[in-house]
Structures are given as structure tokens and as C-alpha cells.
Amino acid sequence: MGYDTKPPDGSDPRAxxxxxxxxxxxxxxxxxxxxxxxxxxxxQDPHRGRWALPGGFVRPNESLEEAALRELHEExxxxxxPRHLEQLGTYGRPNRDPRMRVVTVAYWAILANLxxxxxxxxxxxxxxxxxxxxxADALKLAFDHSKIIKEAVERVRSKLEYTTLAAQFCPPxxxxxxxxxxxxxxxxxRIDPANFHRKVTTSPDFLRSTGDVTNPRxxxxxxxxxxxxxxxxxxxxxxxxxxxxxxxxxxxxEEPPNRSDRG
Amino acid sequence: MGYDTKPPDGSDPRAxxxxxxxxxxxxxxxxxxxxxxxxxxxxQDPHRGRWALPGGFVRPNESLEEAALRELHEExxxxxxPRHLEQLGTYGRPNRDPRMRVVTVAYWAILANLxxxxxxxxxxxxxxxxxxxxxADALKLAFDHSKIIKEAVERVRSKLEYTTLAAQFCPPxxxxxxxxxxxxxxxxxRIDPANFHRKVTTSPDFLRSTGDVTNPRxxxxxxxxxxxxxxxxxxxxxxxxxxxxxxxxxxxxEEPPNRSDRG
DNA sequence: TCAAGTTTGTGTTGACAGGACAAGAACCCT
DNA sequence: AGGGTTCTTGTCCTGTCAACACAAACTTGA
Numbered sequence: 275m276g277y278d279t280k281p282p283d284g285s286d287p288r289a290x291x292x293x294x295x296x297x298x299x300x301x302x303x304x305x306x307x308x309x310x311x312x313x314x315x316x317x318q319d320p321h322r323g324r325w326a327l328p329g330g331f332v333r334p335n336e337s338l339e340e341a342a343l344r345e346l347h348e349e350x351x352x353x354x355x356p357r358h359l360e361q362l363g364t365y366g367r368p369n370r371d372p373r374m375r376v377v378t379v380a381y382w383a384i385l386a387n388l389x390x391x392x393x394x395x396x397x398x399x400x401x402x403x404x405x406x407x408x409x410a411d412a413l414k415l416a417f418d419h420s421k422i423i424k425e426a427v428e429r430v431r432s433k434l435e436y437t438t439l440a441a442q443f444c445p446p447x448x449x450x451x452x453x454x455x456x457x458x459x460x461x462x463x464r465i466d467p468a469n470f471h472r473k474v475t476t477s478p479d480f481l482r483s484t485g486d487v488t489n490p491r492x493x494x495x496x497x498x499x500x501x502x503x504x505x506x507x508x509x510x511x512x513x514x515x516x517x518x519x520x521x522x523x524x525x526x527x528e529e530p531p532n533r534s535d536r537g
Numbered sequence: 538m539g540y541d542t543k544p545p546d547g548s549d550p551r552a553x554x555x556x557x558x559x560x561x562x563x564x565x566x567x568x569x570x571x572x573x574x575x576x577x578x579x580x581q582d583p584h585r586g587r588w589a590l591p592g593g594f595v596r597p598n599e600s601l602e603e604a605a606l607r608e609l610h611e612e613x614x615x616x617x618x619p620r621h622l623e624q625l626g627t628y629g630r631p632n633r634d635p636r637m638r639v640v641t642v643a644y645w646a647i648l649a650n651l652x653x654x655x656x657x658x659x660x661x662x663x664x665x666x667x668x669x670x671x672x673a674d675a676l677k678l679a680f681d682h683s684k685i686i687k688e689a690v691e692r693v694r695s696k697l698e699y700t701t702l703a704a705q706f707c708p709p710x711x712x713x714x715x716x717x718x719x720x721x722x723x724x725x726x727r728i729d730p731a732n733f734h735r736k737v738t739t740s741p742d743f744l745r746s747t748g749d750v751t752n753p754r755x756x757x758x759x760x761x762x763x764x765x766x767x768x769x770x771x772x773x774x775x776x777x778x779x780x781x782x783x784x785x786x787x788x789x790x791e792e793p794p795n796r797s798d799r800g
Numbered sequence: 801t802c803a804a805g806t807t808t809g810t811g812t813t814g815a816c817a818g819g820a821c822a823a824g825a826a827c828c829c830t
Numbered sequence: 831a832g833g834g835t836t837c838t839t840g841t842c843c844t845g846t847c848a849a850c851a852c853a854a855a856c857t858t859g860a
Contacts, residue, residue: 291597295556295640334554334638338629364627364642366558366601375597377558378639379627451807460855469848471809494857495807499748714837732819734838750826751837758836759827774817 280511296330297342298419300362301350301425304443309430309460312385314349315399320372321416324479325403327423329378340379349398354440356443358440362426364427370418378417382426384442425426434460436512438480441503447484449498450474461515473513479504539563544748551624556638560604561592561682563625563645563689564615567706571667573694574686575648576678577612578662583635584679585721586664590686592641595750605644613663623691633681645689646707697723699775701743704766710747713737724778736776741765 301312308335313325325375328349332341346352358405359381366377407413408423434440440456441448454470457463482504487497577587589613591610602622609615622644629640632750648749670676671686678686697703703719717733720726737743745767750760 291594291595293556293558293595294554295558319780331554331631332556332640334630337631338627338640350813361626363624364601366642368598368600377595377640377642381627404579448631449808466848466850467807468809469851473847475726475809490856491807492857493806494855495805496809496855498808515846584802620808654825712837715824729819730836731838731840736818738838753827754836755836757826758834759838761837777818 277443279339285481291375293377294371295332296329296376296378297332297338298327298378298380298422299342299343299348299359300327300380300423301352301356301385302382302405302426302430302443303385303402304459305402307455308461309427310402310404311408311426312350312352313401313403315401315414316416321502324416324445325401325413326416326446327380327419328400332379337378339341341382342383346383350363352385354385354387358384358439362422365418365422367418380422380426381430382521384430386443387445405449431460434513435523437516438477438503438506438509443479447500447502449488449500450481453481453501457513463515476510477506477509480509508527542775554638555680556640557634558595558671559592559639559641560595560601560608561590561641561643561685562592562609562622563607563643563686564609564613564648565645565668565693565706566648566665567719567722568665570718570722571620571669572663572687572690573667574671575609575613575615576664576666578664579679580695587679588664589679590614590682591645591663595642601642602644605642605646609646615648617648617650618780619648621647621702625685625692628681628685630681641685643685645692647693647702649706650708651716694723694778697776699772700771701740701766701772710749710763710765712763713744714750714761716744716764721775727780738762740769785791 301311303310312328314328315364316322316324316326329345330345330349332338333344336344338361342359343356346356360383362380362382364377364379366375368375370376370378401463403413405423405427406416408420409427411420413420413429430439434457440453442461443456444452444458450471451467454465454467454472457470458465480503484500486500488500490497562575566573566575575591577591579585579587581590590671592610593608593612595601595602599607601624606619607623609619615771623644623646625644625645630640631638633639633641668686668690669680671683674683674691676683693702697720703716703723706719706723707715713734714730716737717728717730720733721728727774743766744764747763749763751763753760761797
């Protein structure tokens, strides 16, 4: 930072170009076998009444990450700590907010066992929406939040390939089938149970067996071993997203996936 | 963004918490078989005299990316457009700048055939430094720029695995050996020439043959075919960084690499 | 009790990709 | 011509993965 012609040397804080910094959070969870995100309905202009990502201004003495967690809590009533919080990117197109220059730092999070979201703060309402709705632009979102969400979805999809984050969508103890459902839902693909089983059980310290098995269920089936997440954060040789959708067929026939980081 | 208790609704722009937004650019190039980055010597306090990333304040009507390109040009005298420019992440720890709250959006870039850097703007001096110096903390950098650079280095290393970006380090036309040198330098690893050759030539539209071959050199050797970059941006099945360093052995024996995105 | 259905987990096989290494091709120099 | 260097292709071998068969353990219903 070799500051240029408007040098803020501490003597005149008002000399800065007036820019506001906000954070926004794309929170993912899996409900009803669908990947869903948490949105709030805006209670103020601009875009009053539209659905938007929870977020808001960064306060003087908090970090960006703290601001993201605080806004998530304030605006949705969620008290549980997210299982994962990671920076996605920063969006600062000059006119993305009609009032003034607003640069927003977007985060994405995983939340499992989501408690009932309620409105809070300036948000009139909070609710979950399926990502397929957002991807189809069926919902008119505030600001550039639609773009942010689409990039977050791509990020979480690619992260499942080479990290163990999928387990964060599950309860603290889970079966391999449950874990497989996460992949199938997020990728919208069918995965061979046998090969998936081998893959995750042989990946070093991805899963740790608790020694227990599931109780008998209706419709029968062999009881499944119960696992908890291991310490490994990365999968040595990634899983591959195959081009075999389970129900809907969208997939713009385009470039291979992007992989992303900072976590 | 459901803005919270200090709502800037356009009527009072001064009600915002005073935050400044800057951009910083980590520019990579390969010189003397080493991965190098472009730094400037700060001409002003704070950290006057220290080496720092080129960067500065975002102006009211420019995008973040435009600001990054402008600062790179102003502070280093580089006129060539970078071959690649991509957001790395945003750093906003409350006290990272002693003067006031400064949130910086970091970018990273690839520049080939770097013209002689010169100082410009507020920068007294501009110069290239080997990344091994920065990784070894042999240079005392301003602000948190050391951390930013380290994350950028990890990013470019991982991006070479699954993208065709390596070609951006080369001149517009190049041989497979030159391309292999890029990988070897960035990864600090030895790569088998035969297998590398097969890999990149069979990867769809990674390379396009110009039909030419190199002129005879001293020390002999068979003339190499000359290629230009293809249109493909991603490699179908990634190259792998193997644990075989060419000269120095560092490598903290830790977690697998992170892969990153937005580009 | 037995058959059929369901889910979990293991075995087997064949295709393919990648590393190691040999060898051929095309050039230099002496 | 012979040896050295670099580029390029060939061969072998191993490990991985998808596909699919099948065994294991359970429930339901007759």
C-alpha cells in the first residue's frame, strides 16, 4: 500500500473517499434432501421487501469474520455457531448500492441442524430457500446477491471434492449413507454406494468409527456403522463430480469446475 | 445486507464507521529461474522505507479490479497489462494499519517479460524479490503484506495444478521445456520431461502447435516444437505436485494443498 | 418359518492414468 | 564418426476408479 494522492496520514480521517464496508453471509444447510440457503427479507430501502443475504456494516473494532458471525446471528436469530465459515470474495462494483459506494466482503458458512430462523434486527423475516430457486432466478434478490450466491454454490460444490467439509452438513455422528446423501444433494448427482463407501473409509482420518451401529429402521436394511468426523481436512485424491444428474438436467455445457480456497 | 443500527440511508453519508478500502497486488513473474514478486519501497509513513505490495485507495468510480491495475501501473511504472488478474482475498484485521481502519482487497497477477520496474507515485523504488526470501521472512515487509504474499504463493502453486495458467508465465510462443521450467520453478520440484510432455500435449486444447521449431542452440539438442496457448482454461485431470524438491528441502510436513478460485 | 425386499458392506474385474525408465530422433561440438 | 544434449515416443508396471456381482444383516408379510 503505497498510498497515493489522497494520503490519509492520520491527521484528517475525513479525507478518504467515502466507502462503506459490509459483510454478507451465504449460509448453507441441507433440509428435505435439498441444499438450502438462509435469506432475510429486507425491512428498509433500498430493495425493501426483497430477499437478501444477511449482512451489514463492519464495526470499528471487530474483524471481518466477527462481523459476519454477528450479522448472521442478529438478523436470523441463529444462535448456533456455524460449522464452517470461510471468505468467498469481495464485491465492490461502483454502483451496486444506490446510496453510496459499498464494498461487501462475502462469506459462506455451513450450518447443520438449523434451528427455526426468525427475523431480527432490521430483517423483517428470515427463511430458507432451495438453491435451485436462486440458480433459476426465480427469486428477485437485493443488490448483487444473486451473483454472490451462485459463486458460493460453485465454491461449496468444488470444496466437497477435495475437503472433508461434507461431514459438517451432518450431525456429530452419522452413517456413510448420510454422508453420501450430502454429496448427492449438493452435486445433484447419483453416487455409487459401494465405491463411495470404499473411498471415504480408506481416506486417511476422514471418518472415525464410534463402534456403534444404527438402530433397526422401518423398511429393513442392514444396520449401518456410525462415524464421527476425523481430523483430516483434505482428501488425498479428490472425489470426482460425474456428469450424471439424479433428477433434473441443467448443467450449462461449459468449463470444468473452479476450485477455491481460504479456509 | 440488512443494514443495522447505523443505517446509511443516503441522507447522511458521514454516519458510516470510518473505513478505508485499498487494493494490493501480488505480481508474479519468473526471472532467473526463480519465482519473483514485485515490491515497492514505501515513501511515506507508516512503514516508511519498508518494502510493500503496490496498492492504494480505491477511487469512487472505479471497480476494485480497475484500482488494482491502476495502482500497479502508477507505483511500479509497469505499462504492460498483466496476463492474469484474480482476487485473492480481503484482509481487514482491525489494527493492521496504525492510522485507521483499513480493509484491503488483495489481488494476484501474472506478468511475463517484465520491463524494468521503476518507482512511481508515492513509491520511492520498485524491485523484484524472490519468493524464497519472503517465505523465509528475510525481508521485513509493511503491514500484513508478508501474510498476503504467502497466501498468494500458495494460491498460484495450487492453480498450476488444475489450470492452464502456467502458459501465462511464458512468452506468447514457447516450447514444452519452457513450460516445464515454469512448473519446476513455481513448485520447486523436478518433473519428468517425458511424462510432462505427454501430459500437456494430450490435455485438450492446452497447447496449440505453431508448426515451427526452435532454432539450433549451443550445446546442441533436438529442436523443440513451438506452441502457443490454447483456449482451455482448465486441465481435465490435474497435474500433481510430488514431494520431490529439486534443491532445497523445506516443506512443513503438514496438510495437503489448498485450492483456490475466482478467475 | 420362510421368502422377498431393503440397506450396508466387500470382492472382482476391466479400463485408464501416471510414474519410471528405455530408446529413438535431431541437433551440437570436436 | 563418436559422444553429448535435448526433445519426443514407447514400454512396462502399478494404483485408482467405475461397474457390477454378491454377501451380510435386517424388516415385513405370508
